[in-house]
Amino acid sequence: MTDEVDPMIEIRASFFVECEELLESLQDGLQLMDDGQSDDETINVVFRAIHSIKGGAGAFGLEELVRFAHQFESVLDGVRSHTILVDRTDIAIFFQASDILADLVRAARDDEPADQEKVQSILDKLSVILGDNAQEEDEVDASDFQPMGIALDLGLPELSDNESVDTDTQHEPAITTDAISAPGNEKPEHFLEGFKIFFQPDSSLYETGNEPLHLLKLLREIGEVDVSCDTSNLKSLSELEEEKSYLAWTIYLATDEDEASVRDIFDFVADLCKLDISPISNSTLPPSNKTDDAPLSSELSIVPTASETVVPPAPPQISQNTADLPVRKSTVPTLPKTNTDNNKPSNKPRPTVRVDLERIDRLVNLVGELVINQAMISQSVTDADLPSNSAISAGLDEFMQLTRDIQDSVMMIRAQPVKSLFQRMSRIIRESSAMVGKSVCLKTDGENTEVDKTVIERLADPLTHMIRNAVDHGIEKEEDRLNADKPAEGIVTLMASHRSGRVIIEVSDDGAGINRERVLQIAMDKGLVAENSQLSDTEIDNLLFLPGFSTASEVSDLSGRGVGMDVVKSSIIALGGRVTIQSEPGQGTKFTISLPLTLAVLDGMVIEVAKQILVVPLNAIAETLTLTQESVLPLGPNNRVIKVRDVFVPLLDLGSELGFRAPLNNFDNAVVLLISQENGTQAALVVDAIQDQRQVVIKGLQNTFGRPSGVAAATILGDGKIALILDPIDIVSSAESAGNLAQNNLQLTG
Amino acid sequence: MSLQILAVDDSRTIRDMLNLTLSQAGFNPHLADDGIHGLELLEGLTPGAIITDINMPRMDGFGFIDAVRKIEKHRATPILVLTTESAPELKKRARDAGATGWIVKPFEPKKLVRALQMVTG
The missing domain is CATH 2.40.50.180 (CheA-289, Domain 4)
Structure with missing residues (x-):
């Protein structure tokens, strides 16, 4: 259908971007739950995030992701409907599950295998929580998750076909010319094999926006039809009620399709009508011609030929036809069921556009040129020695102001909140604290502080390292904390803010603080400082940033990755930033990173x-x-x-x-x-x-x-x-x- | 003029797909990201059909359908519900709210267009 680049590839890419956002709301929601705010809307947000990931994943045939998301979703569904009650232990598992979900998303995106063992272990944990709730609804209808075909050739008649229906009637005589006729029991003479369909809509069929005519048209698409309409219940025009059902149809359908395909057409209305579909062969019924002798009231030229608007009226009393057939009670839409969050105004995300980063960079560059150009003009004006109250000087001042405003605005485009970065760190905390057997929680502040996108990306590694260090070296073991009258759970705090045109990011822990004696000893042992050096506290603290310094007496899994604080420091300097360290024995250590707002x-x-x-x-x-x-x-x-x-x-x-x-x-x-x-x-x-x-x-x-x-x-x-x-x-x-x-x-x- | 279709879904991916599928099938899609947004758009639209997700923030699909059915000019507009679960009770709820039919996610383009044909002709 299209020769262009497959748009599905683009949508797929945007799906993964959306997943990141959904994972973010998932994290936020779980955090709220963890903080004891498990109100319905919070749980709904968590549920929807998982649900949406599952939905998109299904569309792209990402089975592993679907399988995991489904299990996770089922648990949250239980939580949502209060059939599953969760405590903080369960929420901790949800956090892990959200990590795995993130892994699976990224694995799918990068087309890499996920860690099956981890996935399975969390799936098992989720099953335990799910417990008895894992009933039939958990059995995924396999057909729900058939990957969507990437090819978009719909293989359908062009839509314009719909519009030309009325002019095509010579090929499909049945519907339009014989729509109103006597109750038809006559099978058309040319009839070979197919079905006899009796179709009598309930009034509710019209109330749900269904339209018998469309169904008749669809029947015509799968075979040859002969339709007769029972108008015997029709009232006079003045008595007609718009949405009442007065008509019934008998349709002979000659087709090669099976009964299921025929029933499929009536899928939406099966519960809103009397429907009888019976297969017939050539011998079943005698051939007959179409009948034109139907009692027709002259006003009733409302033959449903126009495709959209006409609602065929039908009599309310259908007793003679329904004697032997159970009539479904019309399901009047009595239940104006609205979601609980229906009336609750929530902060709807402001509309956004997605723009190729390259375009923004181009804009940034152009604005850079503009700044240079403006400076050059200013220079020329200065050189020309014009009076300061001249029109050109005044105009130039405004030009300078505008240039700066434009520049700031353009830089804002590249700016992103550090939230996503901080969220990644909460995972680092979870994983690293589990690895060293400490209980540590992450507190964040100022996560809406905006920083250049590139800075955010390049901060991830240094921050990860600092967080791991904080957990590994900063926070004491539980018994030491208890002995020091501290809560058993250590706290690592990430804080971001804007200060005098720069971005400040602080990583602090409430641990033991830097053991300066030991740091100095190690530095001396390693020959980093001369024996017997007299260093100030600050100088000792800064020894941590020296290349080749590592305090971990035993290299742990966690921080012993060959990366020292010197690398952290050099990556921050490479961003035009600075990092400083403050430590208070027994109170903890704080690293302060100061970064430029932009790199341009x-x-x-x-x-x-x-x-x-x-x-x-x-x-x-x-x-x-x-x-x-x-x-x-x-x-x-x-x-x-x-x-x-x-x-x-x-x-x-x-x-x-x-x-x-x-x-x-x-x-x-x-x-x-x-x-x-x-x-x-x-x-x-x-x-x-x-x-x-x-x-x-x-x-x-x-x-x-x-x-x-x-x-x-x-x-x-x-x-x-x-x-x-x-x-x-x-x-x-x-x-x-x-x-x-x-x-x-x-x-x-x- | 091609037929207007209003599609309401909070997932951008699904919206993108609906947009693509509907445009390629010759429809004129309008997209909203939740029920409230959908109702806002409806003020300026006369869609041939509406497609809506169920699980959405602010106003979910049930609430949305119910609200649409209360608007005189959209009382008979076909509404298809997008659902990942083909569970009968969900269809039942959607039907009770006034839905015309349903599309099981992940939808195949063909099935989506077919479902639209079932309700718009």
Whole structure:
């Protein structure tokens, strides 16, 4: 039917996206249930999520998924109808089941096998909960789950056929020309083999929107029909009631189809009519011709030829025909049954459109160009030295504001709530706490905080690692917690918020806090710090971020995966973020991740060094200072430090570090940028001048340049020139490793 | 003009499929994501038939059918119920609410169109 790319593939892809959303509501619902809010609507939400996954999965023939979802759904159905009462243990199993459901969804999506053992074990647990409720309704009607054919060739007559019915009557004479005739008992002469059908609608048939005419048409499609209509019960027009049934039909159908196919046509009305279908062969009845002698009242030209609107009236008294046949009581639609949530306004999701990410990225890029262009125009206007109250200056101010608004709005498109990320973490908690035999729960806050989609994706691994660490190393064993007067259940908290243009994510636990003595000992044993080093608490805490550091005395299954906190730190730095650590003995540990709102634009300080224009990300700069020669103190032959508020800070000449010039000797009036490192220590970078502070669009350096040390990316400035965006922390740490820098800030005492 | 069909289902996947199937079969589909939304759309539509899911947030299929039947101009509009369970009691409930017929999910396109033919001709 179509030569285009199979749209089913697209729908399939969108099904899996929808599944993720459904899994999210499932998690939310289960969490509410776990918190003791098992009201009907909550359970309904959970039920519907599973139900919808099952429905879609069935359509794509994802049998494993259907099987599991069905079992899960049956349990929830029981919960919904209060035949199954659940406690928190059961809800814990539901959480596991939702994890498995998520696994199965992803396995189906990626066409990979799922972990059968896990699936079966949860299926078994669900069966136990289901218990006696697993009755016949649990037997899935196999036909319900026949995969939907992907091919959409409907193999049906074009729809226009419906519309042309009335003009086609010469081929199908029976319905239209003889619809009203005497009670027909005569089989047409050409009749070979087929069925005799007696069909007398109840009034309720019309009330449900059914229409006998359509059924007659369908009969005509499977064979040749001869229809006669019993109008004997018909009343005069004035007495007619629109929706009462007055007619009955006798139909001879010559067809090769079997009785089931014929009955199938009457599927929707079988309970709303008197229906008698009997097979006949050629010998059963004598041939006869159509009769035209039906008593016809002249007003009654309401032959049901028009397809849609006419409701054939029929007499209410059908006694003579029904004597030997049980008439079903008409099922008047007396039950205006509405769902309980019918009247309850709920927060309906706002309408959304799905857009290819590529398009958004293109838009982001274009807006980036716009920002650059706007900066260039501003530059030209400034250069033209126009009076500040000129129309062009005023227009430009507005243009700048609009550009920034557009940019913010475009970035918002890419933003997503961190909720999905946090939900994934709740699974990590469940699994990791089970693995180490601790009881730990996850608390989340600020899950609607929005972050760039890419940031969210790339945060998953570092967060997973931090959560595992928190469970494994942070939270104490149960007996230790009880001894310390803490609740047996440990708490890991994930918190997200926006703070001064950045996204803050905190991972904290209420565990024992960092055992600094032990951390220091391990660092010394591993040669990461010199023996007998005197380090501050913060410095000791930051040792955790050193490559090759691992505190786990025995490498557990959980955190011993060859990934240390150093990797966590470097992935966060790669996102333009920072991570800091705070720990309180006996109270717990808190990691704070600070991230830029977007990866496409940054606030930068435009500086000049050895006649080169460079950009330093503003978030790396703690403050700027102007030096005097006296404030610079030598430390060994090559190193210098400056004193900033009683702390000695190593001094670096950016120009020489980048290889632009020989090291400076005179620092009088030199401008320095104070760079905060992740470990809390600082370094001072000497620059020649600070030009400006502005937003710049990040342009990645192509791979042909490699990744020059100290350079993060490039940007285009207002005058069209290209400037490198520096990674000052990288510059400082490579200077450190080259020995050009006093290793640690020294605290002045006294 | 092709026949308008209003399809109500909270699952986007099912809506997508209904949309595809109905468009390919030459119908003019209108999609709603729950009963309330469906009723809103109905104000501006004269569909040849309505297809609705049962389990939906805000207003479920039973409530929706009941509400549609109370609207004079849609009193006789055929309504097909989408159901994953072919369980008789569900059909019964749908019928009591005033449904015309049913389609068992996952629907085959052919069956869907067939069911529509049974109620729209």
